[in-house]
Amino acid sequence: MTASAAQRFLQDAAVKSADLVHREIIRLGMDSYDAAHLKGRARIKDWEAARQKCQEIKREAINHLDRYLLQFEEKVIARGGHVFWASNGDEACEYVKNLATRRGVRTVVKSKSMVTEEIHLGPVLEKVGIKVWETDFGEYIVQLRDEPPYHIVTPAMHLNRGQIAELFREKLDPGIVSDDPADLMAAARRKLRQAFFTAEMGISGANFLVADPGVVAISTNEGNGRLCTSIPRIHVVVTGIEKVIPRLEDLAVLWPVLATSGTGQGITTYSTLIGGPRRAGEVDGPEEFHVVLVDNGRSQLLADAEQREVLHCIRCGACLNICPVFRHVGGHTYGTTYPGPIGSVLTPHLGGIKEFKHLSYASSLCGACTSVCPVKIDLHHHLLQNRRNATEAGATKSSERMMFRAWRSAMLQPWVYALGGWSMRKVLRVIYGMGLAGTFLDPMRVWNRHRTPVPLPSESFRARWRKSLGTN
């Protein structure tokens, strides 16, 4: 298992980083994000104070998670809503599936929710014959391509307008001629409108669960989240237990910071608060309101003294956008629900350190992710801790352990180290001289396969050091 997930990552990374079209699409997308993000940050007088405040809000919430979740639950139930606690993805999916079946649901409209991706809710519903429509434009595009979201905020950022127009011609309407983004959006809107007005159930995620008033906060720009939670007769929120925050007023800083980090906006277009089903006398809204609180490994993280703060994440995507590894290998290469630095930290906790330890190495440890995180999660140090944890858990290969034992021995005995260096120079000189650099005979082939070999030094560093001491 370990080898295959890691090997898949390496294979996909090699393909993606050599794909010049993909790189150009991502470069343009990220350039645009960078400019918007900087502009957005400039609108906040003291960005560091905002990060500090957000960190403290999330820390307070997570350090009293039981209390705030119970407070939230009590309020929702008092308004006639339902709260279901799911230990894992299967329990959450079963609850939603059974609810849908009992209520005779044939069609579901979904707004973007990474937790539903994490627990694979869509396929579970489709298996019992329920049609599931992803209604976020990017999610709809990747659903038509039958692939997972590429990015947690912009799911289809790996595609250009030409590729999307071609997809729409194939799947929606062969008559679509234009590849103008406005025309493509209009085509999707026409299709999804029918879904909104026929669906019996709307499923959304939540950006925050606000404990004090007992409401879910959902941020969307397109308005699809609004329609999913307004028109169908049942609204189900599927979300992680870590999304809770103490007070409504906390949103006065969390909303602008989430929007700035996510897209560079001052605030997301629709910042919605929902506390229950439609009340007596209200014009519209669902008759039923359910919140599914998903644990799925999150509560285990609370006991991790070093990494509890990973639960502070507000899923803004800023760490993905700045990560040099993400920018080159792209989102799908990670093979996980949450890609990029936060995914590399979180996934081993949710999916197992053995299978996903390789993700800790998908980082240059440059610390860029930590520097942009709006809740100040020390991401690159957590990647280092995961490397250490994997080693301590014996999740490394025996060949790797042997190599490190040999390395340790050489470092403790200078003459062994010198002999190793001397031998390597001799061997490489012969191989390079025969033009075999990068072939299977080359011990440096991983590096030399795609690069010109680094010229070999004529003498060792220690010899040069001694000479330099002699001349000074």
Added chain:
Amino acid sequence: MAQTENPSREQILERIRTGLRTVVADSPYTGSHGEIFAPINNPLERFQQECIVNLMECVLTADSAASARQFSKVLELVPQGEVFVQDDPALRRLVELAAPERPIRWSSEGAPSEASQATITLAEALIAQTGSILVTAACGGRGASVVAPCHIVYATVAQLVPDLATALRSVARQGTLDHNSFACVISGSSRTADIEKILVQGAHGPRRLVVILQTTN
């Protein structure tokens, strides 16, 4: 309705409580921060500026007669067909003056339909800091601000608050969310940038958001 069965609830709570017993070395809670957002000295000016940033229209009017004229102007650009209006005496007076010929669907008759060409509602508050309108279920329902291609809001300057914190404090203090199942801070028209980060207005919700802002009550 039957109470939700929750076989895992206690287990999850127990796991949380067990996890929280682990002592985490944290940087000390400061409780005080620098000034995060710059103070807003002129809320009206700021609101107008933010409306431009949010690609929404803000029209200032001196009195209700001027507001009616502006409504009329905005509705001239809306295609023929039904307009959904929040059933409120002030809006009834305005709409009778501004669009006597239009077929009107009042919120007291039900939710806006797919055929609604525009919606007209009030707002609970306007937020200068972000150029936003705050609506609740009482403002014509949930669909009133998102179903039609054009949403027109009638508000007065007295409803303007300087920032999000003030607006949210007021919502908490007045128990707004105990009386409404829904509230939303709307900051512009519906939009997406999912293709090549190019901004497209009018994704699933309104292409136009117009605020008719009257300077007198």
